[in-house]
Amino acid sequence: MAQAKRRLSRAEAVRQRAGAQFIGRRAQLALFVENLGKDPDPDAGPDPADFLFHVRGVGGVGKSTLLAQWREAAHRAGALTALVDDTDVHGVETTLTALARQLAEQAGPLREFDKAVEQYRRALQASAERVPEQSPGAEAASLPARLVTQAAFGAASVLPGAGVVAAIASPETVAQGADRLVAGVRQRRRGGDGDESALSRAFVAELGRICERDRARRPWIVLFLDTWEVTGRYLDGWLRETIDDAFGALPLEVVFVLAGRDELAEREWAPWRPVLVDVPLEVFTEQEARDLLAARGVIDPGVVDAVLRMSMRLPLLVALLAHADPGAVDVVADVGADVVDQAVVRFLQWIAEPERRETVVAAALPLQLNQDLFACAVPDAEPATWEWLLGQPFVAGHGDFRQYHAVVRTSMLRRRRTQSPRLWTAAHSRLAEYHAAARTSAEQHLQVSRRTADPRWRRHLLNETYHRLCADPLAGLPAALEHTARTAGEAPDALAVWAEMLHQAAQDSADADLTRWADLIKSAAAGEQPVLETLGVLTAPVLPARVRAWALTHRGYQNFIEDRDDDALADLDLAVATAAGLSQTLAYRGRVHSWHARYEQALADLGAALALDPGNAWALARRGETHQLAGRAEEAMLDFTAALALDPDDAWALGSRGQAHRQAGRPDEAITDLTAALALDPEYAWARVQRGEAYRQTGRLEEAVADLSAVLAVDPEDIWALGSRGQAHRQAGRPDEAVTDLTAALTLNPEYAWAFAERGEAHRQTGRLEEAVADF
Known part of the structure; x- marks a missing residue:
């Protein structure tokens, strides 16, 4: 400041x-x-x-x-x-x-x-994989009760360590009890946001x-x-x-x-x-315009006057007309309302070579230009034409791409669409195929779950969709709306760009139906809740079933993330009924069932999702989590490992497998997985707490305290980290520090039963027996 x-x-x-x-x-x-x-x-x-x-x-x-x-x-x-x-x-x-x-x-x-x-x-x-996070002891505390009940009836493997009797008898195992496990599950999310x-x-x-x-x-x-x-x-x-x-x-x-x-x-x-x-910036003064024309060799008084009137001294149009070296032209007596169109027409007339006139118009079709796209848009162009085009006053840009000035491009597109509909459709179809091939090529090096985060893949999909809409709005609209629904759910940061593309395609194609949907989506994407509002637009009954199903799928999962679980399940049920065969819909519904401890229903949905798409690493990892919560440790380990074989860089799956190793009494393997997860995402707080626990289990108490302290430096109110550090301090012979941490945890959540037991043990170690009894 x-x-x-x-x-x-x-x-x-x-x-x-x-x-x-x-x-x-x-x-x-x-x-x-x-x-x-x-x-x-x-x-x-x-x-x-x-x-x-x-x-x-x-x-x-x-x-x-x-x-x-x-x-x-x-x-x-x-x-x-x-x-x-x-x-x-x-x-x-x-x-x-x-x-x-x-x-x-x-x-x-x-x-x-x-x-x-x-x-x-x-x-x-x-x-998108985030789950609602609640503190232990919050109102929605039915999950702890369910876990304890399952442990009592033989599912005690969900508790790290021994069974229920040992948990009651041993403070060491109480330290790994059900309240604490649930605190961990509730916090199982990427530390990054x-x-x-x-x-x-x-x-x-x-x-x-x-x-x-x-x-x-x-x-x-x-x-x-x-x-x-x-x-x-x-x-x-x-x-x-x-x-x-x-x-x-x-x-x-x-x-x-x-x-x-x-x-x-x-x-x-x-x-x-x-x-x-x-x-x-204002339009040129008359003298500035005349200076520019003179610098370009345009000095004939009649020509100068014609350019000044036609351009209305707008610098772009003055430069455009001057650049063509008009020589001697008739004085324009009456400038029509559409000054830009007239200036573009006159500019084209002043290009002597018919091939280059065609090139200028044809090259306007791509949203962005590089030499490959130019060759696709103008396949018969001479090699030197690309460099000539870059020298035109309306072509600008930097880096990998160039683009026409929007004013000139709009005019040229309108000219091509109205005067040569066949060439318009053929060129847009050719450009769409170019981007489709480039997108397919990019997919060979990307996991399905990582495509929407890849800028190159996203750019090709957006351009492909734009050109298919321009080529045939009626045929291209269903796929475009489906991609819009998926973009809203999977890449919300790209939603505004996608809405702009639809608006551009509607403007360039002048299609009424596309314009209506583009306006609706652009308005929704600019709303207070752009994702939900856009998905709401795309659930309209008049739309194709797949479009509605994808919109319901992503709206359902968004509702789940925002703790509207009844709405989430209603949307996902309707999505399944609307269009069969969407693996991600079943996977999301399985995730909701798992969160509510309906494990058999969750496993059925996740299994059905994987039957449709065996390469769905997200569904595999969530099925592993469901197996883990249901007490099926070996099945959980198999699923986590299979998910990581498909996507080795999934920090969430690495962290989850690390937790499974730790709970199964393999802390060294846990440390390996959790360290790998933290290498991928150093701010993954949940994995750092888990590694701190694994260090504690192996007696590496100072490393445990270091991990837990790093988490608390970012979030001093992380209850689980406070409790874990308190236990590590107690085991390291620092009971007073343990009492401080555990008291802080209990201040945040007075119903954190495990922390009372652990603090009681710290009091007992220091001889404060009355305080210990009170806590116990």
Whole structure:
């Protein structure tokens, strides 16, 4: 916060010069370069550098061009730069990954951030596997009673250690009793939360390291965030938190440059106005337009006047018309309402070669362009045409992909769809097949459960779906809606991007039915509960059975995660009745039954799911858990091992098998599995507690205390970790520390019976017999 306050103390001179009124582009460039020449430390002088620029204006006014000029100026000034736009940004994680990749190319690997991304993705993959978490002794305490009853009737193998009689007689075994087991089961979840704040902290820390290491050589890092009208949906709150030092002290050498159509919301951004340089872009002045035309050799007065009227001095269209080297054209007497279409038509007319005119229109069809996609869209193009296309004024981008300016692309798509329907359908079908083949290729290297977390696989599926919708909206809509339901349930962070794609396909195809569904989904995805609202839309009776079944499946599991178990079971039952043959529906229903100790029903559902899809590692691991809870230790071990053979990187399955080893009296094997799980996900708190227990069982008490203390450093109210550490302290001969931990656990849950017994034993060891009797 100190850094943020120092930023807010900076002078407003630059902001006043830039934001009071429109200034020419040369002045804007000079302003930016001047800023990079200043000392970033506000204590160094009366007019320190500003760190937040906002370039704004209508589409086609030249925002991206100005950013490109500023970026080049920053490079010349010795700064590190990175730029993202709506092709990179699908959330905070994708944004930071793209920025970090570009910075790493200039400053070397950002290893700590790379580690944080890997941990985040693993945690995100496990988020759908999360179960409702309750403390021991909470109202929904029927499960402990059921476990104890099962133990009494021969299922005592669910209790670590000996049977019920031994548990009653021995404080050591009481320490592993039913209350405690249930506390562990309730906490069996990945320690990670897919928490983007950890990524942000790692990213800001890397910025700090770069600035500290390269301060003398590279005094600035400039991060450009383009198309803010789209990217701001994901990044607006994140950016404000970042500059407020919510993720650590942001170096004063970091400059952010935003570019978007609209002004920033006053309510949210008011605190930052003193250091926000507002750069509004207007259309060209007449002189600026004439200067550009003259620079391109367009000097004939009639031609210049025609271009000025046709373009309305919008920089994109001035550049578009000037770039074609029009020579002598008739003066346009009446500019129609659709200025862009007329400018595009005139631009195409000025391209002398018919093949290149065709190329420009055909290459507009892909959402993004690289040379492979260009070859697919324009299979007969000459080899040199790709480089020629990249030189056109409406083609921009960076990194692996290029794209048409949205204004020009929309016009060209409309032209192709209306004038050449056959070519429109053929090209979109060809592009869909290209992405389908690429997606299939990616699947060969991905577990089914990990596909939705893979950016490349997701990109190909999204593009494939877009092109199938454009080629034939009626035929493509059922599969598109099914993918939407699955995206909402399996990759909720991608839902907004998917909704945008449907909206784009509806706009580009001009199909009324697709437009209606795209509008419904876009509205739902922007709601307060985007996942549930979107899935609700997709349960409409008019939709195909598979679409409704997938929507019900994921809504059911979402309800289960959010403790609406009756609603969950109703949705899953209806999904099974709606469309047979969905393995994941049965697996989810089995998980709900298992949670409510209906083990035979759970095993029946999970077995049916595996009969449909033997490679469903998730179902195998959950069946292993069900066997474990039902007291079938060997069957549990077989299922966990089979699940790990399919997906060796499943930290949850490794942790569960580790627990099974520990309960079966194999603590060394338990430590091996739990250590492997923690290597995959160092923030997996439940696995660390389990390993602490395994260390305790083998007498490695200091290692046990270290593990349990690490968990409590993150979550001081982890009751199970408090109890376990208290027991380890007692066994290590530190009864007073044990009493402290166990008392803290009982303060959090006064009905934690095992903790009373363990604290009583600690009191007995110190001779406090009255306290011991009271606890017992």
